[in-house]
Amino acid sequence: MVAPFEQLIHREGDSGDFITTNPENCVACKKCMIVCPVNLWKLENGKAVIRGEYKQICLECGSCWQICDYNAINFKYPKGGTGVIFRRG
Ligand code: SF4
Numbered sequence: 001m002v003a004p005f006e007q008l009i010h011r012e013g014d015s016g017d018f019i020t021t022n023p024e025n026c027v028a029c030k031k032c033m034i035v036c037p038v039n040l041w042k043l044e045n046g047k048a049v050i051r052g053e054y055k056q057i058c059l060e061c062g063s064c065w066q067i068c069d070y071n072a073i074n075f076k077y078p079k080g081g082t083g084v085i086f087r088r089g
């Protein structure tokens, strides 16, 4: 079953890898897991990893990048004409 938020968003074009991680910096504080509105982060072997399909679900809010105090997450907005489009709400 498709989650409600996935019915509200549409993605345009290939946005590339706009979130990457520096796993050597991650201290497993879990803040990114708490803040992500669509639950894209999990711990794997003591390091935060983002779900493989994040490009289809991520809202591009940048919260995970903002909240990480250890420079373990890199975020940049997808290039113009690509990325998330909110259909409603
Ligand atoms: S907020 Fe940063 S340090 Fe904390 S678990 Fe996430 S990536 Fe790791």
Ligand code: SF4
Residues within 6 Å of the ligand: 035, 036, 037, 038, 039, 040, 054, 057, 058, 059, 060, 061, 062, 063, 064, 065, 075
């Ligand atoms: S940018 Fe926002 S929606 Fe995307 S992974 Fe980070 S916290 Fe989650």
